[in-house]
Amino acid sequence: MKKYLVILLALSSLLLIGCDKNGTDSVREIVVSGTEFSFTPDVIELEEFEKVNITFKNDGEMPHSFFIKRFAIGTEVLEPGEEETIEFEAPEKGEYKVICTVAGHEQEGMEGMIIVK
Ligand SMILES: [Cu+2]
Numbered sequence: 001m002k003k004y005l006v007i008l009l010a011l012s013s014l015l016l017i018g019c020d021k022n023g024t025d026s027v028r029e030i031v032v033s034g035t036e037f038s039f040t041p042d043v044i045e046l047e048e049f050e051k052v053n054i055t056f057k058n059d060g061e062m063p064h065s066f067f068i069k070r071f072a073i074g075t076e077v078l079e080p081g082e083e084e085t086i087e088f089e090a091p092e093k094g095e096y097k098v099i100c101t102v103a104g105h106e107q108e109g110m111e112g113m114i115i116v117k
Helices: 001-021
Strands: 028-035 039-040 043-046 051-058 081-087 092-097 113-115
Touching: 039 113
Parallel strands: 028 051, 043 113
Antiparallel strands: 028 039, 051 081, 092 113
8 A cells, every 4th residue: 555655746746846857837938940932840830729939040041930820920021140039829629830931942841830738
C-alpha cells in the first residue's frame, strides 16, 4: 500500500512541474524567416487558443511580410534586415494560410500554414 502512495506522490509532483512549464501565462516565441520566396518554417503548429509571439524576420533581398489571411493579422511590409513581432492567439482547430502581401509573392510560392491542433 505504501508503495502505491509513493508512486502516486511522485506522479503528482511530476504533473505539477508540467503545469509550471505550460502555465496559462506562458507565451511561446516563434521566429519565422522570410526570403525569396518562402517562409522558414513554412508550417507552424499551435495548440488551440495558445498565445504566441511570432517574430518575422526579413532575411531576403526584397521587401516581405507575414500575413495570416483569415484574420487579416500580420506585420507591415518589412525591408531586408527588418523584423517585427506580432502577438497571436491561436483560434480553434484548423488550418490558416499565411502569405506575403507584396504583389506577386504569394503567386511565387511565398505562403505557409498555421495548423492548430
Ligand atoms: Cu514577399
